[in-house]
Amino acid sequence: MRYLLVLMLTILCSPNYAATVYRWVDESGKVQYSDKPPAGTSKSVMELDKSGRIRKGNEAQLSPEEKAALEEKKKAELEQRRSDKALLQSFSKPEEIDLLRDRQIEAVQAGLQTNRLRREAATKRMEQQQQQVQRLQKSKRAIPADLQAEIDVSRKEVEDIDKLIMTQQNDIVMIHDRAAVQKKRFIELKSVQPN
Incomplete structure (x- = not known):
């Protein structure tokens, strides 16, 4: 030595x-x-x-992979500190997080209701178009190309609205989950913060 x-x-x-x-x-x-x-x-x-x-x-x-992992860890820690600071600056008590969550869900539900009404109207229009096709087929007449194009447009509209409705339903779940995580973190931060 x-x-x-x-x-x-x-x-x-x-x-x-x-x-x-x-x-x-x-x-x-x-x-x-x-x-x-x-x-x-x-x-x-x-x-x-x-x-x-x-x-x-x-x-x-350190290997390049280890350096990248270390850099990613530092970045995640910095982001967590920023997030914690924003959380503490945005809310003074946990109930405020619930209020924000409820307002955000109400906004999504309003859009969801609008899309359900749009889907109902598009479905009704598509059913009327299908009835026209059936009448033409009964009378053994050709289906006009513009009628077939309208049916295709209506079908695509219903599919798009269905995707949008599914996205909005997922958004509601995500808002609930995010609020639960924020509320839990807020309570943790407040419990260790000096008064």
Whole structure:
């Protein structure tokens, strides 16, 4: 151990010292110093400056995947802090989150009701068009191209409205879920926040 300390001091105090010094713990648990990093990927490698302070730590030896994961983790933590700050600034008590949730759901339900009425009208129009087709087929007359085009348009309209209704129903579920998560987080933050 003394030998390592003397070696380190000699390297650091040398007037010709310009190279980087690396510090790491080897497989047997001993601290090692060198002007070259160890072979392989050791996560305990640290790059030291002239004063013996850590200039770079473990991130210097991380793989690109590990670096990306670390960066993603930092980004998620920053986003969580921003979200928490916005939550605390937006609401003063949990009941306000419920009120906002209810207002948002009411707005979606109004749109949902409108789309159900639109679907009902489009379905009725399509049924009338189908009755026309049946009358023409009974009298063994050809179905005009414009009538067939109208039926296709009505069918497409009903399909689009059905997709929109499904999206709005999913939005209501998402609003409920988001409000529940926000309310839980708000209560957690308020419980640890100093009064």
